[in-house]
Amino acid sequence: MCGQCGLILPGPGPVGHLLTEMEAAMIHRGPDSTGFALYHQPTTDDSVIVRARLGEADGAEQRLSALVDASRGLGAQLLSEPELLGSAEQAGVFGRLTVRYTCPTSVLLAAIERVPGVYVHSMGRRLEIIKDVGDAHQVAARHAIGNFIGTHGLAHSRLATESVVNVEYSHPFWARPFLDVAIAHNGQLTNYYKMRRLIGQRGLAFLTYNDSELISVYIAEQLSQGVSLEDALARSIGELDGVFTYLLSTGEGIGCATDRLAIKPICVTEHRGMIAMATEEQALRHIIDEEIDTFLPLEGTATVWPAAVPAQAA
Numbered sequence: 225m226c227g228q229c230g231l232i233l234p235g236p237g238p239v240g241h242l243l244t245e246m247e248a249a250m251i252h253r254g255p256d257s258t259g260f261a262l263y264h265q266p267t268t269d270d271s272v273i274v275r276a277r278l279g280e281a282d283g284a285e286q287r288l289s290a291l292v293d294a295s296r297g298l299g300a301q302l303l304s305e306p307e308l309l310g311s312a313e314q315a316g317v318f319g320r321l322t323v324r325y326t327c328p329t330s331v332l333l334a335a336i337e338r339v340p341g342v343y344v345h346s347m348g349r350r351l352e353i354i355k356d357v358g359d360a361h362q363v364a365a366r367h368a369i370g371n372f373i374g375t376h377g378l379a380h381s382r383l384a385t386e387s388v389v390n391v392e393y394s395h396p397f398w399a400r401p402f403l404d405v406a407i408a409h410n411g412q413l414t415n416y417y418k419m420r421r422l423i424g425q426r427g428l429a430f431l432t433y434n435d436s437e438l439i440s441v442y443i444a445e446q447l448s449q450g451v452s453l454e455d456a457l458a459r460s461i462g463e464l465d466g467v468f469t470y471l472l473s474t475g476e477g478i479g480c481a482t483d484r485l486a487i488k489p490i491c492v493t494e495h496r497g498m499i500a501m502a503t504e505e506q507a508l509r510h511i512i513d514e515e516i517d518t519f520l521p522l523e524g525t526a527t528v529w530p531a532a533v534p535a536q537a538a
Contacts, residue, residue, distance in 0.1 A: 229379050290342075
């Protein structure tokens with residue numbers, strides 16, 4: 225039901241605008257909410273960008289201030305002024321914080337989310353997840369997605385079928401607490417609760433009960449242990465039960481895995497140094513005005529496309 229897409233540019237470019245147009249072409253698949261996982265050059269090699277929902281507008285400034293205090297209490301150094309970002313009335317207000325931080329991300333995450341009403345949507349050196357209620361153009365206008373310059377990213381339009389209509393349950397999901405890993409997913413896991421218990425026994429936690437978030441953490445944990453993205457994706461095909469096609473992004477690229485039946489579609493094109501993938505071919509043709517060749521990944525396969533990684537900032 226949902227519509228997902230991914231995009232890798234040959235160099236930094238208007239990834240936010242292009243992903244918005246791709247998702248807008250699939251509005252019929254997900255009117256509830258739209259989200260973006262966008263990647264750009266890091267501020268410094270030890271910077272962390274925090275994106276969080278701060279709840280209702282009333283008291284949001286105080287919660288943002290408490291978030292800053294919690295970060296500073298762990299020795300984090302502010303690299304820019306914290307930002308309050310508007311939203312639709314029903315979704316509340318969002319905040320953005322950039323800090324220099326070298327200790328475990330899980331410690332910073334726990335400190336921030338001890339502030340009542342704060343829900344972290346992403347933490348990354350290159351990654352920013354922006355998701356909100358509304359269609360692609362509404363969310364993009366509200367959060368200036370069209371101005372985002374980056375190398376690659378994911379987008380997703382959601383139609384809630386198994387869980388609540390809630391911004392935290394919208395895609396993409398961050399693989400908490402691992403930096404720079406995000407997922408967009410179309411499908412359903414039938415062994416979700418078993419996998420959740422196994423992962424929880426290893427000390428990892430989740431913000432939601434959405435199976436897509438579980439996949440992201442499952443993959444990110446393997447990456448943290450030195451497993452390659454391609455191997456981790458391939459392993460998921462055997463260990464995850466259900467029907468699924470998901471896009472998993474890191475700071476270095478985007479991977480795709482399909483279940484052994486490949487019931488959920490994904491269409492891919494490689495064109496003039498750009499790699500684009502989407503649930504429907506029309507989304508690809510929405511941003512490319514030339515004739516293109518497309519292909520569908522085979523059932524039970526894992527594919528990885530590397531991104532153009534810019535040099536670290538000084």
